[in-house]
Structure formats: C-alpha cells, structure tokens
Amino acid sequence: MLIEFRFKNYRSFRDEAVLSMEASGLGMYKNSLIKYNSKTSLLPGVAIYGKNGGGKSNVIRAFWLAVQFIKNAQRTQHADAKIAMNEVKAISMHQGKDQHGNGQLYPLDLSDESDGTRTLMSIAPAIESVLANGGVLLTDEIEKGLHPLLVDYIVAKFQSKETNPKGAQLIFTTHNTELLNMELLRKDQIYFADKNHEDGSSELYSISEFGTRTTENIRKGYLLGKYGAIPDLDIEEVK
Incomplete structure (x- = not known):
C-alpha cells in the first residue's frame, strides 16, 4: 500500500511535491477506504x-522513476508500460447477423478496433491483476479514447470493497470533470497540478487545502477557475 509519495527537482517540479494517500476525516464513502x-x-x-x-x-513519471530505483518495491504497475498494439495478435468477437438474419459472431482484428477499444483492452489486464493481487496502478489520462461511463466503471472498481478486496490503489491524471460531481470520489481524492506563470515550475496540491463546504459544487468551481489548474483562455461569447 502507498501512504505518501514525495519528490522534487524532477522535470517541471522544482520544489517538493507531496501526494498523500492518507484519508482525512471526511464522512463520505468511508466504506471505500x-x-x-x-x-x-x-x-x-x-x-x-x-x-x-x-x-x-510528470507526477506519474516521477512515480515510475522512483519504482525503478527501489529494489523489491511494492507490486506496482504502470498503464503507460502497456504492450504496444503491434506486439499483440488478438481477435475480438462482435455480434451481428448473417444474410439470413441469424445471429452470429464475427471476428475483428485488434488493429481494426477503435483507439478507445484498443486502449481499454491494453490496460484491462493490468487493472484485473492489481485488483486481484493488490498494489498500485498508475495511468496518465485515464479517459483517453474511453467513454465517460467506462471511466466511471474503472474508478468504481477500485472504490468498492467487493471488487477491490486486496486494497489496490489507482493514481491517475484526467481531464474528465464528470468525476468532480463527487458521486464516486471523496474530496480528499482530488489533486491539482498547475504551473507557475512566472518561473514555469509546477506544483501539486489537494483540494483539501481550500476548505470547501460539503454542499459546494466542485466541478463548477473548478471550471470557473476557483482551484486553478485550468487553461488561461478567453472564450468567445456565442450569440
């Protein structure tokens, strides 16, 4: 199990960054802890x-670098280390109908699947392995090519004691703001990475540092820039 991870002087991070996996005293989703x-x-x-x-x-890269330097480290898997698609010979089966209207399964090469399907099939073994054995799964941009409901499905697997009896942990980066509706995650599970405009260094911080109210709309606040870590854009008004 991972309790805390600290690093500094790595890529865009100059000062020490801390990611804590220790749960705060929040009352929500205690059964998932x-x-x-x-x-x-x-x-x-x-x-x-x-x-x-x-x-x-760079947070994910720092994790992976640390794992490489620690012998006999806790069982850790990295989604970016998934097997390249050109190294896999696999066939998926799709339900269809023949010329007579009868149901039939048709084969489709993995290389002909959509990017999202290929992404899911490449990380699925790592997800199942870490849930079965325990450990930490790191993945960058978990929603890449995946439907939002699939992302919810993966995250919920780790949040449930029934599907995560070994206490596996998932650390991921994302742009999927739907997860900020707090229907799956607790507030202490939300972190932000932002870059200083003056010196270009990055910082990592938790939403817990903002002292948000229980009823606060986290997703709306994030998109309005309350917590930082969003693009500095002037969006044209549509009339």
Whole structure:
C-alpha cells in the first residue's frame, strides 16, 4: 500500500511535491477506504487534474522513476508500460447477423478496433491483476479514447470493497470533470497540478487545502477557475 509519495527537482517540479494517500476525516464513502491500522485509513485512488502542460503527467513519471530505483518495491504497475498494439495478435468477437438474419459472431482484428477499444483492452489486464493481487496502478489520462461511463466503471472498481478486496490503489491524471460531481470520489481524492506563470515550475496540491463546504459544487468551481489548474483562455461569447 502507498501512504505518501514525495519528490522534487524532477522535470517541471522544482520544489517538493507531496501526494498523500492518507484519508482525512471526511464522512463520505468511508466504506471505500483501505484500513491501514487502528488510526489510519488510506485512499483507494487519487485523481490529478490540470491544464495541458501543467505538470500532471510528470507526477506519474516521477512515480515510475522512483519504482525503478527501489529494489523489491511494492507490486506496482504502470498503464503507460502497456504492450504496444503491434506486439499483440488478438481477435475480438462482435455480434451481428448473417444474410439470413441469424445471429452470429464475427471476428475483428485488434488493429481494426477503435483507439478507445484498443486502449481499454491494453490496460484491462493490468487493472484485473492489481485488483486481484493488490498494489498500485498508475495511468496518465485515464479517459483517453474511453467513454465517460467506462471511466466511471474503472474508478468504481477500485472504490468498492467487493471488487477491490486486496486494497489496490489507482493514481491517475484526467481531464474528465464528470468525476468532480463527487458521486464516486471523496474530496480528499482530488489533486491539482498547475504551473507557475512566472518561473514555469509546477506544483501539486489537494483540494483539501481550500476548505470547501460539503454542499459546494466542485466541478463548477473548478471550471470557473476557483482551484486553478485550468487553461488561461478567453472564450468567445456565442450569440
């Protein structure tokens, strides 16, 4: 289990960045927490938000670099280390009908599938393995090519004790603001990575630092720039 990760002087991060998996005293979704000891519970996942180029992918890279330097580290898997599609010979079966209107399964090469389907098929083994054995799964832009409901499905797998009995943890970056509706995640599972406009360095911070109210609309606040880590854009008004 991962309790805390610290790093500094790596890529866009100059100062120390801290990502804590220790759960706060929030009352919501307590059943999803991983019991560590009598006083401490851990989060089953963390979502990292941020604008393009803000540094969120560097958090995942820092994790992976640390794993490589630690012998006999906790079982850790990395979604970016998935097998290249040209190295896999696989066939998927699709339901269809023949010329007589009878139901039939038709084969389709993996290379002919959509990008989203190929992404899902490439990370599915890692998801199933870490849920079955425990450990940490790191993935950058989890929603890449995937329908929002599929992302919800994956995240919910880690949030549920029934599908995550070994206490596996998911750490991912995303632009999917639907997860900010707090129907799956707790507030202490939300992090942001943003870049300083003056010196170009990145910082990592939790939404817990803002002292948000229980009834606050997190998604709306994020899109309005309340927590930072969004593109600095002037969107044209549509009349």
